[in-house]
Amino acid sequence: MKEIGKIWMNGKLVPFKDAKVHVLTHALHYSTAVFEGIRCYDTPNGSAxxxxxxxxxxxxxxxxxxxxxxxxxxxxxxxxILKTVKTSGLKECYIRPLAYYGYGTMGLTPTPNKVDVSIACWEWKEGESKAGKLTGAKCKVSSWIKIDPRSQPMQAKAASNYANAALARMEALENGYDEAIMLNLHGKIAEGSAENIFLVKDDIIQTPPLSAGGLGGITRDSVIQIIEENGGSVIERDLSRDDLYSADEIFMTGTAAEVKSVAQVDKVIIGDAKMGKITRNLQKSFSDVTMGKDERFLSWLTFV
Ligand SMILES: Cc1ncc(COP(=O)(O)O)c(C=O)c1O
Known part of the structure; x- marks a missing residue:
């Protein structure tokens, strides 16, 4: 991690290396934190x-x-958020707002503790989300089941959701895959470890409903809106493993991943193992939108 710029903590910008918390911070013990992952793009008209x-x-x-x-x-x-990005001087970055129950009272009940908020940003690197951008990712259906929405509110982007996701991601990587796909308790597709998932069969674009346990992804919503504005449609329906295996194309969406293609699920090759036409077009349309080249979606950009 390159320590560039400052980190906003409870209203103050502090030097990167001084953005520290106490070891008895509640969230560190009980995972009582929520966060965001946001991108700032270096567009031809400035950072947005x-x-x-x-x-x-x-x-x-x-x-x-x-x-x-x-x-x-x-x-x-x-x-x-805008001030933190500006202070960093970075043209393109990943932004991480975090809210967490802080230091004060130890014990399971979080609410006696103050809620601390921090905002950090760092240099954007394709890194771990690169697999699949160009070639198509190899995905493993995880043996770890997605946390059931009856166990935790899965529409919260909460730190506590990510131990489950990290186990799935590690299992996939240890087995030679790039990414995990997670099933819910009913055996239906929920999402990737940090992406939503779509498939194309006979030119029909489909994605699991949020009731399947996936996060309400902002890229998922963006992609659906782009497809609809371009005259297409997306069907939300429960999908199972065999839908994945027999799909013509599969792609994943997320702030880090943007639109990434999936070329293989378990040992099954998807389509002709190359990025499909619909995925390729969508990748281009999405990139045009984030770069401010599509007038219809300019309101989605906040210029720094
Ligand atoms: C579990 C999970 N699902 C889906 C997504 C995609 O959401 P978004 O497009 O808002 O980044 C993410 C990433 O934030 C995620 O962590």
């Missing part, structure tokens, strides 16, 4: 944060689902 207000809304909704009393308004947080 993609769908800032939607990410901020999801951030506050996640906090609400964990009964967090935020000491900052939505406006204060979105201003702070």
């Amino acid at each position: 944060v993609f769908r800032l207000s939607e990410h901020n809304d999801r951030f506050f909704n996640s906090a609400k689902l964990y009964s967090m009393k935020m000491q900052f308004s939505k406006k204060e947080i979105s201003d702070a």
Whole structure:
């Protein structure tokens, strides 16, 4: 991690290396934190944060689902996000707002603790989400089952969801795959470890409903809106493993992954093992939108 710029902590910008918390911070022990992952793109008209207000809304909704009393308004947080990016001097970056039950009282009940908020940003590197951008990712259906929405609010982007996701990701990588696909308790497809999933069969684009346990991804929503604006449609329906195996194309969506193609699921080759036409077109359309080249979606960009 290159320590560039400053980190916003409870209203103050502090040097990167000084952004520390106490070891008895509640969230460190009980996973009582929620966060966001946002991208800032280096567009021809300057740096722009993609769908800032939607990410901020999801951030506050996640906090609400964990009964967090935020000491900052939505406006204060979105201003702070822009200020943190500006201070970093980075043209393109990944932004990580985090809200967590802090240091004060130890024990399971989080609410006696203050809710601390931080915002960090760092240099964007394709890194782990690169697999599949060009060639098509190899995915493993995980043996770890997605946490059931009756166990935890899965529409909260909460740290506690990610131990499950990390186990699935590690299992996939240890077995020579690039990414995991997670089933829910009913054996239906939920999502990837950090992406939503879509498939194409006979030119029909399909994705699991959020009731299957996947996060309400902002890229998922963006892609659906782009497809619809371009005259197409997406069907939400429960999908099973055999739908994946027999798909003509599969792609995943996420802030880090953007639109990435899947070439293989378990030992089954998808389509002709290359990126399909619909995925390729969508990748291009999505990139045009994030780069401010599609007038119809300019309102999704907040220029820094
Ligand atoms: C579990 C999970 N599902 C889906 C997504 C995709 O969501 P978004 O498109 O908002 O990044 C992410 C990434 O944030 C994620 O962590």
